[in-house]
Amino acid sequence: xxxxxxxxxxxxxxxxxxxxxxxxxxxxxxxxxxxxxxxxxxxxxxxxxxxxxxxxxxxxxxxxxxxxxxxxxxxxxxxxxxxxxxxxxxxxxxxxxxxxxxxxxxxxxxxxxxxxxxxxxxxxxxxxxxxxxxxxxxxxxxxxxxxxxxxxxxxxxxxxxxxxxxxxxxxxxxxxxxx
Numbered sequence: 001x002x003x004x005x006x007x008x009x010x011x012x013x014x015x016x017x018x019x020x021x022x023x024x025x026x027x028x029x030x031x032x033x034x035x036x037x038x039x040x041x042x043x044x045x046x047x048x049x050x051x052x053x054x055x056x057x058x059x060x061x062x063x064x065x066x067x068x069x070x071x072x073x074x075x076x077x078x079x080x081x082x083x084x085x086x087x088x089x090x091x092x093x094x095x096x097x098x099x100x101x102x103x104x105x106x107x108x109x110x111x112x113x114x115x116x117x118x119x120x121x122x123x124x125x126x127x128x129x130x131x132x133x134x135x136x137x138x139x140x141x142x143x144x145x146x147x148x149x150x151x152x153x154x155x156x157x158x159x160x161x162x163x164x165x166x167x168x169x170x171x172x173x174x175x176x177x178x179x
Contacts, residue, residue: 007034014050014057021056025093028055047089047098054094064090 014027028050035042042052050057058065066088089098 003034003038007031010034014055021093024057025051025055028057031055044100047100051089051091051094051096052098053096054091056091056093058089061092064092066090 010027010031014024014031032042032052032055046052048058051063056063068086068088070085086099086101089100090096091098
């Protein structure tokens with residue numbers, strides 16, 4: 001409890017002394033050192049507020065922030081365009097980079113299993129009475145990938161067999177020269 005109060009004091013003092021970067025970074029470095037002594041890591045909020053290495057506050061003068069956007073593979077699987085995969089904070093004082101990943105919103109497990117079961121049952125009827133093709137393109141893609149993997153395994157086995165045959169060929173021995 002006393003350690004938590006001490007850490008809170010150091011954090012507040014560093015915020016109050018933000019006009020003096022060296023004092024502020026020293027106090028935050030002590031704060032980080034206390035966390036490491038207690039086998040605790042910086043939480044995400046603390047990583048966003050100050051550098052974990054030198055303790056300097058994350059201000060535009062001392063930090064460069066870069067958002068990494070996801071690559072768009074297909075237009076059909078496009079996610080929200082403004083969502084970033086990760087944010088990189090680079091401290092301009094000590095040159096340390098901190099990468100903070102964004103939390104992906106995933107569907108609950110029960111919804112994913114229900115969707116998987118529905119797709120394996122075949123075509124379903126809409127409320128309007130129209131039929132939907134149930135994952136025909138994905139099945140053909142999976143089938144093609146499976147065939148490619150099988151072909152690669154077969155070729156790998158044949159190459160291994162050829163290599164073993166080449167190494168099994170008789171080579172010259174000492175007795176061949178004695179005769």
